[in-house]
Amino acid sequence: MEMLKVESLDSGYEENIIIKDLNFEADIGDFIGIVGPNGCGKTTLLRSLAGLISIINGSVKVRGKDIQGISRNEIAKRIAFVPQLMVPTAGFTVEETVLLGRTPYIGRFSFETAKDHRIAKRAIEELKVENIIDKPVTNLSGGEFQRVAIARALAQETKILLLDEPTSHLDLRFQFKILRLLRSLREDHLIIATFHDLNIAARFCRKLLLLNNGEMIAFGRPDNVFTTENLRRVYKIKLDVRKNPKTGKLRVFNG
Amino acid sequence: MSKPSNKFPLASFLVIVIVILSFLSLLIGPTKLSAAKVFSSLFMSGDPNIFSIIWQVRVPRLLLSLVYGIIIAIAGSIFLGIQGSNFFDNKIIRFYYGLSAAITAIAMIMITSGSKLNISFYGLLGSLYGATWNKIIATSIFAILGIGVSILYSKDLNALLFGEYTAKTLGIEVQRTRAILFAFALILSVALVYFCGMLCLTGLIIPYFVRLIAGVNFKYLIPVSMLTGAAVILFLDIFSRIIFPSELPIGIIIMIVLGPLYIYALRRRRLGL
Numbered sequence: 250m251e252m253l254k255v256e257s258l259d260s261g262y263e264e265n266i267i268i269k270d271l272n273f274e275a276d277i278g279d280f281i282g283i284v285g286p287n288g289c290g291k292t293t294l295l296r297s298l299a300g301l302i303s304i305i306n307g308s309v310k311v312r313g314k315d316i317q318g319i320s321r322n323e324i325a326k327r328i329a330f331v332p333q334l335m336v337p338t339a340g341f342t343v344e345e346t347v348l349l350g351r352t353p354y355i356g357r358f359s360f361e362t363a364k365d366h367r368i369a370k371r372a373i374e375e376l377k378v379e380n381i382i383d384k385p386v387t388n389l390s391g392g393e394f395q396r397v398a399i400a401r402a403l404a405q406e407t408k409i410l411l412l413d414e415p416t417s418h419l420d421l422r423f424q425f426k427i428l429r430l431l432r433s434l435r436e437d438h439l440i441i442a443t444f445h446d447l448n449i450a451a452r453f454c455r456k457l458l459l460l461n462n463g464e465m466i467a468f469g470r471p472d473n474v475f476t477t478e479n480l481r482r483v484y485k486i487k488l489d490v491r492k493n494p495k496t497g498k499l500r501v502f503n504g
Numbered sequence: 505m506s507k508p509s510n511k512f513p514l515a516s517f518l519v520i521v522i523v524i525l526s527f528l529s530l531l532i533g534p535t536k537l538s539a540a541k542v543f544s545s546l547f548m549s550g551d552p553n554i555f556s557i558i559w560q561v562r563v564p565r566l567l568l569s570l571v572y573g574i575i576i577a578i579a580g581s582i583f584l585g586i587q588g589s590n591f592f593d594n595k596i597i598r599f600y601y602g603l604s605a606a607i608t609a610i611a612m613i614m615i616t617s618g619s620k621l622n623i624s625f626y627g628l629l630g631s632l633y634g635a636t637w638n639k640i641i642a643t644s645i646f647a648i649l650g651i652g653v654s655i656l657y658s659k660d661l662n663a664l665l666f667g668e669y670t671a672k673t674l675g676i677e678v679q680r681t682r683a684i685l686f687a688f689a690l691i692l693s694v695a696l697v698y699f700c701g702m703l704c705l706t707g708l709i710i711p712y713f714v715r716l717i718a719g720v721n722f723k724y725l726i727p728v729s730m731l732t733g734a735a736v737i738l739f740l741d742i743f744s745r746i747i748f749p750s751e752l753p754i755g756i757i758i759m760i761v762l763g764p765l766y767i768y769a770l771r772r773r774r775l776g777l
Contacts, residue, residue, distance in 0.1 A: 296669070299669075299672075299673055300672075300673075301669050301672055301673065320675075320677075321672060321675050321676065321677050322675035323675075324673075324675070325673060325674055325675030326675070328673070329673065330669070330670075330673040332667070332669050332670060335666060335667070335670060336666070336667060338665045338666060338720060339715075339719055339720055340715070340718065340719015340720040340721045340724075340725070341719070341720075341721055345721060349662065349663060349666065349674065350674070352659055352663050352674040352675060352676070353674060353675035355659060357656055358656065385719075405674075
């Protein structure tokens with residue numbers, strides 16, 4: 250059974266429908282980039298997948314199970330979410346912040362076990378932040394904190410990782426670091442992230458989901474999604490797409 | 505879990521302060537008693553009069569101060585956790601502090617003009633005078649409940665700190681958790697007003713300042729606030745008894761000392777610090 254199946258999804262805030270009749274399926278090993286112009290519903294779609302906002306029609310199913318029918322705690326064991334602006338909180342160290350990812354597994358009447366600490370440690374190592382493990386999160390650079398936020402999501406041990414603009418607010422070097430890391434996590438996760446930058450999305454994602462006004466324009470491999478025709482329809486300006494003959498990667502130009 | 509060493513010195517310092525203040529508290533009172541007499545009656549019955557002063561008046565008063573400090577710190581921490589520093593900028597809370605300031609001013613005028621405060625006014629202001637064992641048992645039940653709930657919910661309070669969306673994706677039923685915690689902190693507050701008087705809620709501001717030193721991780725903030733609350737209230741009680749042997753209600757002292765801190769907290773928030 251597919252990891253994630255979205256069927257005729259309408260969602261939004263209260264009566265304000267933003268995402269309209271959206272359908273797609275995704276599986277472990279996919280790294281999907283959600284792209285589209287400002288206000289097209291990228292973040293709303295991601296939040297709907299995370300169960301954060303109300304699904305008005307249709308369904309989001311994780312391994313066949315509709316997330317509307319299970320508790321928030323059960324969702325938290327299946328889907329982790331890294332918001333665009335997770336605010337570092339004074340008084341928390343890197344380790345304590347990552348350990349927060351174990352919250353869904355710790356019962357009301359129990360405390361973190363050695364296992365929880367081990368899993369948090371592993372996430373910390375995977376994100377290569379072990380050198381700052383005891384640092385207060387308020388003293389980290391943007392790139393460091395973003396890695397800590399992702400480690401927190403990894404500690405949740407979910408198969409699905411959702412990230413809202415994981416590379417915004419980061420300088421180029423850190424953007425590439427985070428993206429390479431996400432690409433390496435793809436093997437045993439389904440990763441879905443929103444991106445503002447088309448070139449970055451085309452370069453690192455295996456699949457793209459192009460949104461416009463809450464509707465899916467195209468979904469699939471970057472070459473099939475970023476056609477001159479699709480981009481003109483969405484961005485209302487002429488954009489040229491060229492493929493680098495050596496790497497096979499796409500580049501989008503304003504031409 | 506990591507670096508408990510950071511919080512340990514602060515906690516042990518507070519414990520030492522509380523122990524010292526406790527001894528001091530037992531030494532002060534209208535009947536002049538030497539330290540030797542106080543301690544001998546504390547552990548073995550000597551003079552029955554002294555014994556009853558110690559065990560029926562001074563010890564209950566000491567314990568009530570401590571329990572009061574603990575409860576106010578738990579309630580304040582929970583309010584801080586579910587509403588952030590917004591809590592102190594809330595209309596009702598602003599009104600409460602304003603009203604408390606007005607009552608304090610009236611009481612101060614009455615005291616300085618020589619008129620005696622009557623006993624019902626005392627109750628309204630908040631006084632630890634007349635602490636009884638029954639009162640201590642009753643308030644202790646609330647304190648124990650408070651400690652229990654704050655342990656059970658410290659994980660939720662921590663998740664809530666990272667924002668509503670993050671808390672939800674960590675599996676917290678945000679609305680329900682907020683409602684439960686709010687109701688609980690409210691019960692603690694009402695109990696305090698009932699047992700210690702109306703002005704005593706001004707102490708809710710204590711965790712706000714503890715947070716600036718100990719950080720907001722509720723696993724540490726609540727215990728450290730409890731110790732701080734106990735120490736502060738005990739200190740203010742002793743202070744008021746030394747300065748005004750004729751029993752100035754603790755509520756007034758708390759308001760005089762913590763009121764300006766409240767204004768500072770509000771200003772600090774407005775300035776976005």
